[in-house]
Amino acid sequence: MTTSKIEINLTNSRKEKPNEENLVFGRHFTDHMFVADYVKGMGWQNARITPYAPISLDPASIVFHYGQTVFEGLKAYRSKDQSIRLFRPEENFRRLNQSLDRLCMPQIDEANALEGLLELLKVEEEWIPKLEGNSLYIRPFVIATEAFLGVAPATTYQFYIILSPVGSYYEEGIHPVKILVENEFVRAVKGGTGGAKTAGNYASALKAQETASSQGYSQVMWLDGVERKYVEEVGSMNIFFKIDGEVVTPAINGSILEGITRKSIIELLAHWGTPVTERKVSMDELAEAHNSGKLEEVFGTGTAAVISPVGELNWNGKTMRINDGITGALSKKLYDALTKIQTGENEDSLNWITSLSPTYEEIK
């Protein structure tokens, strides 16, 4: 993946862009993608931008059988001055490398990957939505391509970046969501792959998600797999609680995904002078806090939804209504602060943004 050598092969049949008024999440893809190949002993090579097209793989490819694959998710925003803004992309490529390591897959060169992404964004600039609230979702992923039915790390891989113009993740927008606390199924356990962004974690979550959806809940909240007492995270978000004035979030423990939004919230609140406590949070504590009126706010954090206030938690059939089911002041303040940094409305005082000026000059 030596970027000086990114080959660019443009399509000659551009797709029609979807209507920005009702963009759904993850259904539309742009005209091009970034690809690089890895061969053991030779490293990453053939970094290229090519027309978005099907991936052709031997039926025995390891990714189909043994799930050796990792991914990332981040967004590009168009600011009012027409520059293209990325929110902490270097954190995503760092986390991609952590995930790759857990799955015994080869490391990527983080700087080269970022450069590949920026090149791709230049090519696809017209795909970055213009409507407020919309953005271009970026999905880097690596798959094991070797055709081999033995359980062993592959010797060949492909790295892709695909792009998808998106609206809000939740159809409801920034309105509070209802979340079901999951008691039967477990997403991840210490010693497993919960800390990595890998396919198997999401596959294992589907069953619980299905039950939650059928009962009108938008996501599940996972408990730890050992004691089934402590909160881990939500479907595709980390989770924060404001209890009696204190902001707390489950500490990183090996089975929770270390979200970049989570990290940013912690840094932002510290910057504002209200440090977040990272520790174990039990469901008993939450139920007690709720009973005594001290569970003031609950919100999820993640790239897709940014901040997602929680209006209702259901645990063991009992419903905890939070902040009368309306968006709390802190949730709103954090949502506004983050989205305004992301879109360039507010100053980037924590130096989180990588941007391409309208003339494609990189600014950091």
Next chain:
Amino acid sequence: MTTSKIEINLTNSRKEKPNEENLVFGRHFTDHMFVADYVKGMGWQNARITPYAPISLDPASIVFHYGQTVFEGLKAYRSKDQSIRLFRPEENFRRLNQSLDRLCMPQIDEANALEGLLELLKVEEEWIPKLEGNSLYIRPFVIATEAFLGVAPATTYQFYIILSPVGSYYEEGIHPVKILVENEFVRAVKGGTGGAKTAGNYASALKAQETASSQGYSQVMWLDGVERKYVEEVGSMNIFFKIDGEVVTPAINGSILEGITRKSIIELLAHWGTPVTERKVSMDELAEAHNSGKLEEVFGTGTAAVISPVGELNWNGKTMRINDGITGALSKKLYDALTKIQTGENEDSLNWITSLSPTYEEIK
């Protein structure tokens, strides 16, 4: 997957068959494969046998990102009378359906799947190895093909069956293997996907396997994810112990894969009048039994290796040598009994075999 409608499209460029003397596991694939498509609301359709060829998938296909995929593994044997013999294939398709259910994937019609497999075997009959000890490994698998970046069950799937002529799984043959007891990493936990044959379980195992291999161990033995005390299973095998004359194996608990070889061993031993005890087996118990000279035999069971005697277990840096590192009498007896039923040398008194006569008449 209505078998009356299996379309057959034969290749006109057959591959050269590999040398049977040194067949490696999972590297060679036959000329054709079985495929069927699923579309939500329409069910399985287009059952067909086509030339073995790459699978072409949208880069956003759910299988690449969220790991919605399950598989099976079984073998076809050529018996001395040239009939084609399958070992309990209906059990594999039943387990495939259990795995599909856990992953929120659509059920297959088990009888139709078996008929599809038999049709494929007729087409590929020449690929079934002739040399003793070799066989044709059969890999049915289902993948989620929908292009969608949301975490939700796909609405489209493909079911494949591919075939691979194989030698013994372990290069060492039926000689005892060395196994490392894993204390850091966990394969699966109650509430997770351990009971299903799905990609993520194997991806999560690679890291531990890598350490074990580098230390000269052929596989790892997994402990339970909650207490880290009880034996679960080995890489791709279930595990049995003979302790002071009693044969024991960890009870099925939701996180162990319910092996068909395991089940067959239990049934065979019951048939012989020596019932197996299915219960929790702790490492402490094993260490004590070893110290007092009562850990008589240890063996793994699985389709790939059939029976794999364990000559050495390493737990916390301490080595337990089992039966002086040689194959135990029970392991050998079970290996012989199973392989002779599989290859037709012995009578199929438990009615485990589905066979196709040399004239392709199905016999059960």
